[in-house]
Amino acid sequence: MNATAAPSAPSAAGPAHGEAGGFAARVRWAVADGWTITRRDVLHWLRRPGQLVAGLLFPVMMLLMFGFLFGGAMTVPGGGDYREFLMPGMFAMTMVFGVGETVTAVSHDMARGVTDRFRSMPMAPSAVVVGRCAADMLRSAITLAILLGCGLLAGWQWNGTGGEAAAAVGLLLLLRFSLVWLGIYVGLAVRGEGAVTAVHTLEFPLGFLSNAFAATATMPLWLGTVADWNPLSSTVTATRELFGNPGWGGETWIAQNALLMAVVWPLAIVAVFFPLCVRRYRDMAG
Incomplete structure (x- = not known):
């Protein structure tokens, strides 16, 4: 890892600056530190292109497998093309x-002592986790575009308007944004390869x-609920509704209010x- 000079921690605001000036300095400090961590994570991808390509190819293979190998045997309630039904689900998966x-990257940094090194530096407490989030969101946006x-x-x-399609993409990235924080917390809280294995195992039943x-x-009724x-x-x-693809709607309250819940769940x-x-990061530094 290339050493990147971290900005010095801002001192407490003096009388001339007041509380507002001190708060602004802390925000600038946190943003600068977060950007440093983001650049560091992005540079790691560029140095390991094989790992990045493999991660991008996996969802493509899933698409081909479900869309073409299994798609002919699947029917969509109410009619419609299964491939159009499948794609929003694949995007979300x-x-x-x-x-x-996310868990793998955080766990590896913990195991190699990188996180301990960051904790010993005069960095904003939120910088490491915010930088990881920004880097993972960039990677997810590239994967989703592909x-x-x-x-x-x-x-x-998609059969809707361009604005509706953009809103659908926004909801997908909002879901990923929320799950980044879940992954960072698991990576910080659970040590060892067991955390990575457990998360990879649980991704499939959740999906x-x-x-x-x-x-x-x-x-069955209970399973469908x-x-x-x-x-x-x-x-x-x-996203099916916004893209104008078949399969949206339903009898339950949550299915009928999917647009609302697609915002509420990630925010929660x-x-x-x-x-x-x-x-958690602050307690580790204490």
Whole structure:
């Protein structure tokens, strides 16, 4: 890791600056430190292009497998092309699969002593976790753009307006944003490879116990209810509606209010895990 000079911690605001000036200095300090960590993580990708390419190819292979190998045997309640039904689910699943990447990166930094080195530097307490979040969001945006292109090449298309499609992409990235904080917290709280293995193992049941690949109406009532209340299902249903793809709607309250819940669920996750991440990192430094 290339050493990057960290900005000095701002001193307490003097009488001439007042509390507002002191707060502004702390914000600038936190932003500068967060950007330093983001650059460091992005440079690591550029030095390991094979790992980045492998991560980008995985969702593409999933798309080809479900869209072309299994798609012919699947039906969409109410009619419609299964590939159009599938694509919003694949987009959302890709956001879920990113949790494992976040946990892996945080756990490796902990194991190699990188996190301890950051804690010994005069950095803003939020810089390490905010920098990790920014880097992971950049990677997720690139992955989502590639997957959107692959979907268009495979025959998928959106049937709504450009603004609705942009809103759908925004909801997908909002889901990923919330799950980044979950991944950072797990990576900080649980030591060892066990955390990485557990998260990778749980990604699949979390993703499949939803409406990403099959409509919940085709499931047993109790299982369909659990799947409807999976936060992933709200994002999938909302993006299907915004993209104008088949399969959105439903009988339950949460399915009928998917657009609302696709915002509420991620915000609730962020409200819980962002302060937990900062507190956990601060406690480690104490």
